[in-house]
Amino acid sequence: MNNLLSKYTKIMCYLRNYIPMILFPIANFYLFEWYTHNPWETMKVPIQFLNIYFFELLMVLFLFVFGRLKWSLRLQSISFMIIGLANYYVISFRSAPIMPWDIYSIGTAMSVASNFKYTIEKQTIYVLIGFVLLFIAESVVNLELKGTEKWKKRFWGIRIAGAVVSIALICGFTHMLHLDSTIRKYGMYDKLFTPTVMSKRDGTAVAFLMELQYISVDKPADYSAAAVGEILAPFEEETGTQEVPETLPNIIVIMNEAFSDPAVLGEFATNKDYMPYIHSILNGNIDNTISGYLNVSVLGGNTANTEFEFLTGNTMAFLPQGSVAYQQYLKKETPSLASHLKDLGYKTIAMHPYNSTGWDRNKVYPLLGFDEMYFIKDYKNPERIRKYVSDKACYDKIIEMYESKPDHKPFFVFNVTMQNHSSYTDEFDNFKPDIEVSESNSAALNNYLSLMKISDESIQYLTDYFSNADEDTMIIFFGDHQPTNSVVSNIWKLSGKNGNELSDADEANRYKVPYFIWCNFETATKTNADTSSNFLATDILETAGIPMTAYEKYLDSLSHNYPVITSIRTENDEGQSTDTQNVMDKLNNYAILQYDCIFGKR
Numbered sequence: 091m092n093n094l095l096s097k098y099t100k101i102m103c104y105l106r107n108y109i110p111m112i113l114f115p116i117a118n119f120y121l122f123e124w125y126t127h128n129p130w131e132t133m134k135v136p137i138q139f140l141n142i143y144f145f146e147l148l149m150v151l152f153l154f155v156f157g158r159l160k161w162s163l164r165l166q167s168i169s170f171m172i173i174g175l176a177n178y179y180v181i182s183f184r185s186a187p188i189m190p191w192d193i194y195s196i197g198t199a200m201s202v203a204s205n206f207k208y209t210i211e212k213q214t215i216y217v218l219i220g221f222v223l224l225f226i227a228e229s230v231v232n233l234e235l236k237g238t239e240k241w242k243k244r245f246w247g248i249r250i251a252g253a254v255v256s257i258a259l260i261c262g263f264t265h266m267l268h269l270d271s272t273i274r275k276y277g278m279y280d281k282l283f284t285p286t287v288m289s290k291r292d293g294t295a296v297a298f299l300m301e302l303q304y305i306s307v308d309k310p311a312d313y314s315a316a317a318v319g320e321i322l323a324p325f326e327e328e329t330g331t332q333e334v335p336e337t338l339p340n341i342i343v344i345m346n347e348a349f350s351d352p353a354v355l356g357e358f359a360t361n362k363d364y365m366p367y368i369h370s371i372l373n374g375n376i377d378n379t380i381s382g383y384l385n386v387s388v389l390g391g392n393t394a395n396t397e398f399e400f401l402t403g404n405t406m407a408f409l410p411q412g413s414v415a416y417q418q419y420l421k422k423e424t425p426s427l428a429s430h431l432k433d434l435g436y437k438t439i440a441m442h443p444y445n446s447t448g449w450d451r452n453k454v455y456p457l458l459g460f461d462e463m464y465f466i467k468d469y470k471n472p473e474r475i476r477k478y479v480s481d482k483a484c485y486d487k488i489i490e491m492y493e494s495k496p497d498h499k500p501f502f503v504f505n506v507t508m509q510n511h512s513s514y515t516d517e518f519d520n521f522k523p524d525i526e527v528s529e530s531n532s533a534a535l536n537n538y539l540s541l542m543k544i545s546d547e548s549i550q551y552l553t554d555y556f557s558n559a560d561e562d563t564m565i566i567f568f569g570d571h572q573p574t575n576s577v578v579s580n581i582w583k584l585s586g587k588n589g590n591e592l593s594d595a596d597e598a599n600r601y602k603v604p605y606f607i608w609c610n611f612e613t614a615t616k617t618n619a620d621t622s623s624n625f626l627a628t629d630i631l632e633t634a635g636i637p638m639t640a641y642e643k644y645l646d647s648l649s650h651n652y653p654v655i656t657s658i659r660t661e662n663d664e665g666q667s668t669d670t671q672n673v674m675d676k677l678n679n680y681a682i683l684q685y686d687c688i689f690g691k692r
Contacts, residue, residue, distance in 0.1 A: 110231050111153075114163050114224065115145040118170050121220045123294060124213065125174040126181055132290040136276050141293035144263060151256035154249050159233035164225055171221040177294060178214060182576060183512065186390065187289045189411075190298060190305050207513045267296060268303040285411065304410035307419070307689070310681035318686045321679050325643035332637035334434060338500040339562035339611065339634050341431065342488060344552075345397060346481065348510045349545055349569030350603045352535075352578050354383065355596070356585030359528040364539040365546040368567075371606045374617040380633060381606040382619040384626060387657035389600055390574035394449035397506065397570070399623040401426040401458055403645045404684045406657040407670045407677070416454045419688050427627040429459025430639055431502045437461055439491065442506040443469050443479035460504070475541070476518045478508040481548035489555055498561065506570075510545060514538045514577055532580040538573055553608050562611045566630055568623070569603030598667060601658050607633055622656050625649040641683060648680060655680075 119141050123129040129138060145166070152162035177188045266272050273280050279291040280300065289297040351365060352358070363369060371381045387406040388395045395406050398415040402424060409415060423429075428438045439462045446452040446465035455463050464487070472483035484505055495501055514534040523533075523540035530536075549567050556563045572578065575589055578600075582589045587596065605626065613633055621629060628646040631638050638646060654661035655677065660670045674681070 108233075110163065110228065111149065111159060111233070112146070114228060115149045115166060116142050117220075117224055118166050119145045119293075119295075121217050121224070122170045122174045124217045124220075125178045126187075126294070127290045129293070133293060134277060134291075137278060137292055137296070140267075140276065141296050144260070144295055144299070147256060147260050147263065151253060151260065154252035154256055157249065159231045160228055163228040163231065167221055167225050167228065171218065174217070174294075175214070179208065181286060183391070183574060186285050187294060188298070189285060190302050207515050264299045264302060267300045301410070304413070307409060307685070310408070310678055310685050312678065313682050313685055315686070315690070317682055318690070321683060322640045322644065325640040325647070328643050329637065329640050334637055335635050337498075337562060338434065338436070338636065339564050339609070340492065340500050340502075341436070341564050341566070341630065341634070342503045342552075342556075343400075343505065343566045343630075344481075344484075344549065344568075345393075345400065345504070345506045346510065346545055346549075346567065346569050347393065347507045348512065348538075348571065348573050349542065350572040351542075352539070352572075352581050354599045354602050355578055356581045356587065358530070358581055358584050360539065361526045361528075362524075364525045364543045365604075367546045367550040368604055368606065371608070372604060372617060374615060376608070377615055378609045378611065378613050379606050380614070380616045380619050380629065381604070382617065382621065383602040384568045384605040385598075385620065385622040385654045385656050385659075385661075386569075386571055386601050386603060387623070388571045390571060393506070393570045394451070396623050397449075400568075400626055401428060401504070402687070403427075403624050403627055403642060404687060405622075405624045405655050405680070407655055407660075408681045408684050409657075411657055414449065415688075416449045416451070420454050420457055423457050423459075425639065425641065425687060426458040427630075428455075428502060428504065430642070431500075431636075432459045432461065434636065435500065437495065437499060437501040439464070439501060439503045440506075441484065441487065441503060442466075442508070443472065443484060444508045474520060475509050475544060476516070476521045478511055481507050481509045481545050482551060484509075485548060485552040485555075488552070492556075492559070500561075507545075510538075510541045512573060512577075514541070514573070527580070527584075529584060530580045532577075534577045535580050538577050553610075556610050559610060563609070564630065564634060565608045566605070566626070567608070568605035568626070572600055572603060594667070598659055601656060609633070620653065621649065622654045624655060625653070641687070644680075644683060652677075 119138075120129060123133075123141075133141075149162055149166055152165050153159055156162050156165070173188075180186070180188050180192075267278075272278070278296075278300075279288050285297070285301075288300075292300065351368075370376055371379050374381075386396045387399060392414060394414055394416040398420075399405055403426075404415070406413075406415065409419070413419075428440075432438045438460045440451070440455045440460040441464045442448070442451060444466050446463070446467075452463065452465070466479070469479055469483065469487065472487075473480045474483075475481075484507055488503055488505060491501070491503070514537040521537075521540075523537045525536055525539040525543055527535055527539065549565075553565055556565060579589050582592075592600075602620075605621075607630060619629075625645060625648075628638060628642050628649065630636075631642060632646065648655075651663055652660055652673075653663060654667075655670065657670060659667050660673050660677070661667045670677075
């Protein structure tokens, strides 16, 4: 009887420890995925096993480190409950999941975190309840890794060795995920330009591990200082023949937060035009303007990458998708539009009515050649729309600077606005939306379009002022990116489209924002002059008749063959569009020059 009882006790011990050891990490995996999607609908079964294998490895690592199965399982549950919830909100705010390089953006994320409205769906509540129940269930396990007093030192050595082996297995697993053979074998999705789809098909954890291979930047093929010189040589010769005009125009650049025209996504009707002035420019009804749609590399966030592309002429296509160039790569003086204009005698000014540390702008702007920087503390009692400094308040400050500067001393102002930052669902006494979309009850969309209308009125106010200015002045206006899917999904519904199953053309339209170059002096009027943010600066210089550097000359020449180059797609001069990854060999010279610009020692 005693033997039978002893066997029963051992069996119960095995059941209480080893079954949870296997099953609870699996439960953690499925709960983690259920925050944002149903893994059984989006993931192939073999890929699910890859994710489960990682969760089991992580549990074993925790077991060797902490020595108690209960707390190893609980640490895993708590960690993925918190990470999953954070990822749920990150996706809702910017339409993209957490990626490895987001660690560089924690400071910026925290500074704007209080500006978002944190809602929660039923499915998310069920997931949280599931994690809590799992945490309670984990109390039944009692397995401990402990040795006798005699074997204590050797036992600690075994635990350390076990932890090292577990880490090695995780590293080996991660390396395996980076191999093309693994991707082919399991039919994994590896298109980084749609990271949300990648996380749904490959699993959030596995997708994150796959993305780790892109956290560093490799040298382009055939890169060398000699190769750089050879590529630039013909353009260096051209720069020697350029003459600086006697009169240099003031250049005012407005990169407007989240400004876009959702009409590119589908047809919809409103009670009145939400951007009549900019629509009139896009239609060619305003003289001395160049306009079209600007193709950018980001969506719903990562504003600084559009800044980076515009100011430097470089492209995010050669950098890891989702990375932030300002925070990760710009550590030394880097040639830019600002530094070039500064060399020509311009006073260079950067303005942003928010925190100076956002995206490390206070560190990066001097490296790009800006003489002066103005942030939120420099705006005294400005007008606000909702929580943010209004566009008009920014423009009033620009006008003030213009009126106080020395006559005929040209200035270059780069103004990143804040008025239209998300979220778009909160109510404020100082903001009354007046745009309504027919057949839609989306408050977010109505509020967003109402903000676009205020921006439209404000930029007309600025151009009206400078139309009567004595000095030649150019005003360049463009959005940094479109808003998140939570705003525009209603437009897809009105057009009978599913936001999760868009065509390539529809995906491309998500990265288009209106732009224009306006001059108070005579110049050609052009419409449908679509381009990408890395080429816009050379268009400005060409319009103004300002000499270009050799690199800018190269970019100007390249834009004739490829008018659009973003991290998402490339479009050639015949209007044919393809994933940028498909034409990397044809863009290798560009990649060489960019690598040298950012990482070279020349």
